[in-house]
Amino acid sequence: MEKTVKPQGVLLVVSGPSGAGKGTICQLLRDKLPDLGYSVSVTTRQPRVGEVDGVNYFFKTVEQVKEMIAADELLEYAEVYGNYYGTPRQYVMDLLNAGKDVLLEIDIQGALQIKQRFPEGVFVFIVPPSLDELSARIYKRGTDSEDVIKRRMASAASELTYAAEYDYIIVNDIVEKAANKILTIMDAERYRVARTYFIIDKICKNKKNADKE
Ligand code: 5GP
Numbered sequence: 001m002e003k004t005v006k007p008q009g010v011l012l013v014v015s016g017p018s019g020a021g022k023g024t025i026c027q028l029l030r031d032k033l034p035d036l037g038y039s040v041s042v043t044t045r046q047p048r049v050g051e052v053d054g055v056n057y058f059f060k061t062v063e064q065v066k067e068m069i070a071a072d073e074l075l076e077y078a079e080v081y082g083n084y085y086g087t088p089r090q091y092v093m094d095l096l097n098a099g100k101d102v103l104l105e106i107d108i109q110g111a112l113q114i115k116q117r118f119p120e121g122v123f124v125f126i127v128p129p130s131l132d133e134l135s136a137r138i139y140k141r142g143t144d145s146e147d148v149i150k151r152r153m154a155s156a157a158s159e160l161t162y163a164a165e166y167d168y169i170i171v172n173d174i175v176e177k178a179a180n181k182i183l184t185i186m187d188a189e190r191y192r193v194a195r196t197y198f199i200i201d202k203i204c205k206n207k208k209n210a211d212k213e
Contacts, residue, residue, distance in 0.1 A: 007198060009037070009100040010189050011092070011118055014182070015111040016126035016163075017156040019138040021172040025126060026105040028179040033186075037095040037102040042068065045083035048143055058088075076106065076113035081148055085110065101186065108162045115165065122189050124182055125166040129173045131156060 014022050014029075030036055043057045044065055053059050060068075065084045068074050075093075077086030087104055095102045104114065114121055128134040134156055138149050163169050168185055172178045189195070 007099045008195065009096040009098070009102055010186060010195070011096060011102050011104065011114070011121035012036075012124065012182075012186065013104045013106065013111050013114055013121050014124045014126060015106055015108050017128070017134065017159040018107075018152050019134045019141070019156070020126040020128045021137065021175060021178070022105055022126045024175050025170075025172060025179050025182070026103060028175060029103065029182055032179060032183060033101070035100065037092075037100045039087050039092050039102060039104050041085050041087055041106070042074070043083055043085045045085075060084075075117070076110040078107055078109035078113075080107050080109075081151060087114075108159055112162070112165060120194065122168070122185065123166040124168045124170055124185065125163045126170050126172050126178070127160060127163065129171055 014026055016022050026038075030038055040054065041057055042060050042065055044060055044062050045057075047053065047056070047059055051057065062084065065074075065077070065086060068086065068088075069077055073089055074086035075089040077084060079085075085107065087106060087110065092102050092104070104110075106114070111123060115123060128137065131153075135153055138144065138152055144152065168182075170178050170181050
């Protein structure tokens, strides 16, 4: 990680197998950190009941997403269960450059792409307490067809091994506790030398000015 000369926001990437509860944790994090920037993704999947365009996702056609990919307007994108999902680049970069922290709640393929471009991001992997619990949660959620649930469960065990690519593993047993652990991580990350080195520059500049006076 290079030393920064100006304050830059932290890019917090939260992912994990579907059903691990990352959506609920991320919602709680956003409630607890009102200043946390949140990137609304584009997707080609159909809106679910109650979902609003521009709030939950920007709902797009496959052609529109392909155009965005061709124009390099997505920071990352992935095909998840037959649909495209992607993170609009400009919005995220503007927030980070303005010193704001940004949360991305994305799948594992997307997180690994971001890691290549942004190794300085903070990569958090959410896991369920057990695979039985994961299955119970996906069924309880009731938003997916039997076919999709089967596909999700089949990939969950192998997806867990990607945890090795992340910085932190958080077991989602109790949502509130899991969210608080991420807050602790964010607190510590803000003090990393690579993010705070500008303070040293500032102190030295002040000293030079004082010496001149
Ligand atoms: P859902 O259809 O349930 O809203 O999301 C399906 C999966 O796509 C979830 O794992 C979610 O985190 C992921 N996802 C949502 N937005 C993005 C995105 O912008 N990029 C990637 N790579 N995955 C995303």
